[in-house]
Amino acid sequence: MKKFGFVALIGAPNAGKSTLLNALLGTKISIVCHKSQTTRCRIAGIHTKDESQVVLMDTPGIFVNPKSRLEKAMVETAWQAALESNLILMIVDASRDSFKEDLAVIMERIKSSDKKCLLVLNKIDLVPDKTKLLVRGKELYDTGLFQKVFMISAKKKDGLEELERFLLDNMPESPWFYPEDQLSDLSERVIAAEFTREALMHHLHEEIPYGITVETEAWEKFRNKSIKIVQTILVEREGYKGIILGKQGQKIKAIGESARHSISKFLGTPVHLMLHVRVDEKWKDRPYIYQELGLNF
Numbered sequence: 001m002k003k004f005g006f007v008a009l010i011g012a013p014n015a016g017k018s019t020l021l022n023a024l025l026g027t028k029i030s031i032v033c034h035k036s037q038t039t040r041c042r043i044a045g046i047h048t049k050d051e052s053q054v055v056l057m058d059t060p061g062i063f064v065n066p067k068s069r070l071e072k073a074m075v076e077t078a079w080q081a082a083l084e085s086n087l088i089l090m091i092v093d094a095s096r097d098s099f100k101e102d103l104a105v106i107m108e109r110i111k112s113s114d115k116k117c118l119l120v121l122n123k124i125d126l127v128p129d130k131t132k133l134l135v136r137g138k139e140l141y142d143t144g145l146f147q148k149v150f151m152i153s154a155k156k157k158d159g160l161e162e163l164e165r166f167l168l169d170n171m172p173e174s175p176w177f178y179p180e181d182q183l184s185d186l187s188e189r190v191i192a193a194e195f196t197r198e199a200l201m202h203h204l205h206e207e208i209p210y211g212i213t214v215e216t217e218a219w220e221k222f223r224n225k226s227i228k229i230v231q232t233i234l235v236e237r238e239g240y241k242g243i244i245l246g247k248q249g250q251k252i253k254a255i256g257e258s259a260r261h262s263i264s265k266f267l268g269t270p271v272h273l274m275l276h277v278r279v280d281e282k283w284k285d286r287p288y289i290y291q292e293l294g295l296n297f
Contacts, residue, residue: 003052005171008082010106011091013037013061016122020091020154021045021058024164028266029184029191030058031198035209037061038201040074041293042081043194044185046178052168053176055185057081062106070284073295079109080296086172088117092140094133094151095126103140111145119146120163125153189216190292192263196231196275199259200244203251208243211236213283215292217276226270229263233275234283241277252277 009017013036022028025045031038043058059081060074082088088110092103110117119140127133137149148166152159184191193214201209218230235241245252252275260273283289290297 001051001173002175003168003171004054004174004176005086006055006057006081006084007087007089007167008057008059008078008085009089009091010059010062010078010082012093012103012106013063015061015091015093016154017058017061017091018043020089020120020122020152021056023154023157023160024056025183027183028262029186031194031201033198033201035201035206037063037071037074037210038198040070041190041295042077046182046184047164047167048176048178048180049164049168052171053178053180054167054171055177057085064105068284069297070290070295073290073297077295082110082115083113085115087167087170088113088115089120090117090146091120091122092136093123094121094136095123107143107145117146118166119149121149121151122154124151125156125158188267189219191266192216192219192229193231195262195266196233196255196259196273198262199255200233202258203255204243208240211240212244213289215289224270226272227267228272228274230274231276233277234280235277236279236281236283238279241279244277 009021011017018030018032018039021030024047029045030043039058039060045056047054047056059078062075062078066072066075121133121137124133133151137151141149150159150163152163193216196214200212212233212235215232215234216229217232220228233244256273256275260271263273264271287297
């Protein structure tokens with residue numbers, strides 16, 4: 001009998017949700033960066049194995065008191081994914097010395113939802129004293145909120161087999177929703193834009209990435225199977241444009257090369273990437289931006 005279900009990956013920013021999604025899928029579809037709030041939309045990775053199909057929903061990090069329209073939409077999207085799932089994985093960065101305050105709001109909301117939830121302590125490779133892991137895991141498990149505790153390192157791919165097996169075995173009996181070879185419900189255009197945003201986050205100063213977004217404007221396939229992609233980088237401030245371009249265009253060249261490599265690897269074909277930068281101080285208030293990302297405006 002086939003099984004199918006939705007699993008929401010939720011947690012505070014930088015808990016490692018995207019890294020876990022990519023590790024379970026065995027391929028990269030969700031961008032990863034050390035900066036917080038990297039994930040802006042719900043990214044569904046479709047994991048099909050044996051008789052089970054599990055839709056793993058990577059979500060924006062949940063933080064207290066979101067201020068801007070975009071931040072509020074991101075947090076709302078995370079909770080919406082959680083409430084629509086069959087199972088919630090609460091991902092916790094186990095390497096942090098203190099995480100009670102960050103998790104209090106998340107745990108209270110999960111408790112009120114009456115959803116099945118697993119605790120996943122991630123980044124255990126960064127915790128030399130394993131006794132601390134046991135203490136933290138027991139402390140959270142004793143709240144009565146979690147069915148089971150998993151200790152993993154998504155980056156090192158340690159402990160993933162047991163977690164994967166649990167997910168595959170505990171989905172409801174149901175026909176599959178997606179073809180066996182489909183990896184995500186996001187369009188290739190959106191994923192390509194996300195890869196370029198990832199390159200921007202890695203190459204730019206701390207504050208700038210939160211004032212930018214990327215749109216895929218054109219997508220042209222050629223007979224030799226290569227693809228020409230034209231993207232626009234929208235920035236909030238005029239000063240950002242010069243920083244992104246860099247001296248004699250060297251910065252955007254490096255960003256484009258990094259993004260092109262990621263997109264080409266994902267698509268499995270040569271990619272010609274053209275990047276343009278445009279100032280739009282109000283891009284965070286444009287409804288179509290939210291629609292493209294699957295966010296509520």
